Amino acid sequence: MTSSAPASNPRSRSHRRRTVLLALLLASLVVLLVVRADLRHPATRIVGQVVHGTLFDLAGLSPRRVYAWRLWIAGLYDAPLGRRWRQAPERAVPDSFEHRIQARLDFAADRIDARVFTTTLAHGNALSWRLDRRETPEAGCLYATLERRTDNGWAHVASLATDGQPHRYVVETDGRFRVVLQPELAAPVRGGIALARGGSLPFPVVDGHGYDIGGGFGVARDGGARQHKGVDIFADRGTPVRAVAEGRVTTGNGGLGGHYIFLSSGFTRPRFYYAHLDHFAVDNGAHVAQGDVIGYVGNSGNAQGGPTHLHFGIYTGGGAIDPAPFIQARPSLPERPNRG
Numbered sequence: 078m079t080s081s082a083p084a085s086n087p088r089s090r091s092h093r094r095r096t097v098l099l100a101l102l103l104a105s106l107v108v109l110l111v112v113r114a115d116l117r118h119p120a121t122r123i124v125g126q127v128v129h130g131t132l133f134d135l136a137g138l139s140p141r142r143v144y145a146w147r148l149w150i151a152g153l154y155d156a157p158l159g160r161r162w163r164q165a166p167e168r169a170v171p172d173s174f175e176h177r178i179q180a181r182l183d184f185a186a187d188r189i190d191a192r193v194f195t196t197t198l199a200h201g202n203a204l205s206w207r208l209d210r211r212e213t214p215e216a217g218c219l220y221a222t223l224e225r226r227t228d229n230g231w232a233h234v235a236s237l238a239t240d241g242q243p244h245r246y247v248v249e250t251d252g253r254f255r256v257v258l259q260p261e262l263a264a265p266v267r268g269g270i271a272l273a274r275g276g277s278l279p280f281p282v283v284d285g286h287g288y289d290i291g292g293g294f295g296v297a298r299d300g301g302a303r304q305h306k307g308v309d310i311f312a313d314r315g316t317p318v319r320a321v322a323e324g325r326v327t328t329g330n331g332g333l334g335g336h337y338i339f340l341s342s343g344f345t346r347p348r349f350y351y352a353h354l355d356h357f358a359v360d361n362g363a364h365v366a367q368g369d370v371i372g373y374v375g376n377s378g379n380a381q382g383g384p385t386h387l388h389f390g391i392y393t394g395g396g397a398i399d400p401a402p403f404i405q406a407r408p409s410l411p412e413r414p415n416r417g
């Protein structure tokens with residue numbers, strides 16, 4: 078140990094030098110994007126989008142806020158124009174939606190507007206979007222962000238890709254969310270947006286539906302001695318149940334769960350619990366793909382004598398969480414309107 082210490086010194090110094098160089102490179106890239114307006118040329122927009130979409134999201138930085146810094150550098154931040162631009166999302170009348178929504182975008186160059194869409198999302202929900210923009214020679218940058226309501230206003234969550242392809246974001250914290258669309262100053266942007274919310278996982282019972290869910294999460298059991306740590310999905314005996322994610326299966330017998338399965342996707346991912354099974358479709362330790370049949374509905378364990386159902390639970394490092402938002406119907410984006 079000690080004999081290798083002197084030799085590792087120059088190596089750690091060169092490692093430190095490399096880290097500093099990398100940090101400088103990243104910093105100059107960010108500064109470049111802030112200062113150099115010409116980087117938004119379509120040819121380099123992809124690179125800009127990648128930088129916005131990853132670096133800025135990781136740092137919790139909104140590209141819209143970075144543009145506000147650009148206004149500051151240009152001396153416009155506190156000018157009426159700059160102030161009006163910064164306040165546009167708060168001035169906009171938000172469109173609230175429950176399941177899905179679709180809207181045409183038409184930002185004129187001579188107006189300072191933002192479009193805002195709001196919805197409530199729970200841990201395990203997915204928000205899907207498809208954001209089209211019509212490219213014209215004079216079109217400028219369109220800032221599209223997902224934000225979550227906090228005590229201090231709206232916090233940046235993710236940047237939305239504007240490539241016309243369907244994308245989705247899986248929610249990790251319950252709350253009120255908004256999607257903000259705003260072009261840079263004097264930039265005409267036209268296009269359309271579609272948004273949809275729903276569950277992020279497939280339904281665990283084959284051909285099952287949300288209305289088959291009986292006992293909800295958190296209701297009292299055994300006269301209030303314990304809480305229900307999952308949802309009960311009622312189905313006929315022998316109905317196949319599927320893996321909601323790829324992972325490794327652990328089968329077990331006994332206790333409240335009867336014939337039960339734990340499905341694990343990795344240390345940092347939640348574990349999925351399937352209880353009261355009639356029998357298993359896979360062996361203990363099997364590796365399964367998302368959608369594979371792993372067992373069959375029954376009433377084993379403390380469900381014996383009662384109606385057959387799947388007890389489905391989701392466990393994270395912090396304990397059991399409500400599976401319901403995960404297994405709602407998947408988000409379905411509205412079709413593109415016909416452009417006649």
Ligand SMILES: [Zn+2]
Pocket residue numbers: 292305307308309387388389
């Ligand atoms: Zn149950």
